[in-house]
Amino acid sequence: MTEFTPSSAAEVPPPPVSREESPAALAPFAHVDTWVFDLDNTLYPAHSNLFGQIDVRIRDYVAKLLSLDHDVAQTIQKDYYHRYGTSLRGLMVEHGVSPDAFLEYVHDIDHSAIDPDPALGRAIERLPGRKFIMTNGTRRHAEKTAERLGITHHFDDIFDIVAMDLLPKPHRDSYDKFLALHAIVGGRAAMFEDLARNLAVPHALGMRTVLVVPQGTREVFRDAWELDGASQPHVEFVTDDLTAFLDRIETL
Template sequence: MPQDAAPLPSESPLANPRDLAPFASVDTWIFDLDNTLYPPHTDLFAQVDQKMSEFVAQLLDMEREAARALQKDYYKRYGTTLRGLMVEHGINPDGFLEFVHDIDHSKIEANPRLSAAIEALPGRRFIMTNGTTAHALAIAQRLGVHGHFEDIFDIVAADLIPKPHADTYNRFWDKHGIDPTRAAMFEDLSRNLAVPHARGMRTVLVVPEGTREVFRESWEMEGQNAPHVEYVTDDLTGFLERVSPVAQKVSN
């Protein structure tokens, strides 16, 4: 690489900041949805978060503060609030999913540059989310990227078992015939990259644009320097623009 080449946006100290060679073998690109394809500062997921607290409060007849604490406990222990409610209270998931994803998506603006960067990636592209397909599609359409993905693998397709459970990744890979050693995954939660890395995937942790801090639970921000996180970037679009030419050289 030329000496005057710009460094990658932001990366794990465990990764060579100029070494994109591992992406040369990638032919499948997998993206988380919330706080990954769109920036957290839109507060879109905050709407979902608030509605989950409201659902728990109504379901269990609790004060809002206590309901929020329980919601976060379930999220941390089970991977999603929904999973916790199903295990602990036996709820039907349909009502929960419909209620919490009934939000205002208008804060998401079209992102032509991101759209072009995703479209330029050679091979197959997927969204893998613990949310619903309808929620993912609404966001992808507003971003202008919905036509670039082969499939949206949502929490229903995962049989309601959320990331980071290994069975969910296996179900996804098996459904689409994906070779993990030729795939890359982009996520905003470090723990969701552990299984992909163990199976040989390239792993990229996406943090908020322009900052290293997110107004989330402290445990959600842990693991940025974990061995299973190969790259860290606060500019998904810029990162993809740098990676794409490396992968295209092989595909061509």
Template sequence: MTSDSLRGSTPLHAPGRGKPERVFSHVTTWIFDLDNTLYPHHLNLWQQVDERIRDYIAQLLNITHDEAFRLQKDYYKRYGTSMRGLMTEHGMKPDDFLDFVHQIDHSPLEPNPVLGGALERLPGRKLILTNGTRKHADAVMRRLEIHGHFEDVFDIIAAELEPKPSQKTYERFLARHDVDPSHAAMFEDLARNLAVPHALGMTTVLVVPEGTREVFREDWELEGRDAAHVDYVTDDLSGFLQQRCCR
């Protein structure tokens, strides 16, 4: 697709208005979120997880699905994940929750050789930092056929069940993988999850839905494109990597 802007005439592949160009020649570690970042938002794979979270909350607390939906979204916004909210507010044990909510159909995902080629040409290490589980990440990467390009996955278990955007999670990630943030780039679909990486010195890229696609997202999840901690915005990850990073 074209890189027409969702805001006037600024290309989505460019940095935000008034922001200086931050190049990628210094980057030796490439860090990617998983869901809605490495695959297109419009596939709505996460909607399956979302619905299973709602089912789990309704069963756990013996409430209606409407009440479960309200709690789910409130906890997600306030705690980073619905799971963290349930642990904090209700003392829920996470193991059964994680297993239940990630039992989804990954078949909407298809191999993405263009993305695979772009990842292969990136100089340096490639890592995944996700609030999901390693099992889910492995399933996604294998469906996309990009699993061979990543050194490791830092999941919610490695994060000691503390999700992004907690600063402790990024610090644990950096320590575990010996990453120098001043030589790293972070790709995310939620602007708020880029605030800490940017403050730590990473170059940040916000991956947004294609302008013509309908997506299953809360309004606040789509905000932040003009935030000071967002260096770049793109609706085409593969194209962005090819044009700006694979040089």
């Protein structure tokens, strides 16, 4: 069974855009009026290790659920994450897990690991048009994280895993539902993500796509496959500094 359907044969994705962050290369952003940001490891740096806390709690949940030691549980957790988009989706499909208890448990973490980021807040505030968070996590987790960053008030809405009907990115249906809910025109939107595979559908929908890979990403709870795909055509831009990238866009 095919888990992810980035695009249909009838769609023709926009041509690749130069990765150089010159004013001319960034010109396509001049038409953007909707800005969509992933949450974990995108709006905050991976080295803060916030998602690392979630990762450990998912492992512990799998270990207890399946009566496994931690090493085996983590192997299963990562396999489900890779194949299904989230570990939760794998647990639901493979073991019939109810999502509510899982989501509450794994997001019960210490958000104080995140520091306020006023520079990021100013950069987001200056973007023209609407701004959204689209996350495979929960709204509560996104709200707490955004609050710590000091950027909550800049966003029009948070589209979380529950709003996706528990069908995570990169599934096409979730992007379609998000765009329809907010009347977003793909050709006038941009998507910022830390996973290249989650940009395939946005690119097919005509969105500008930016892969955010801060320095030190590989060292913090990241599997090799998570960092693959930066050279694929559906990744139009790659940046290791989201705030600086947004600042350059705002000079257009």
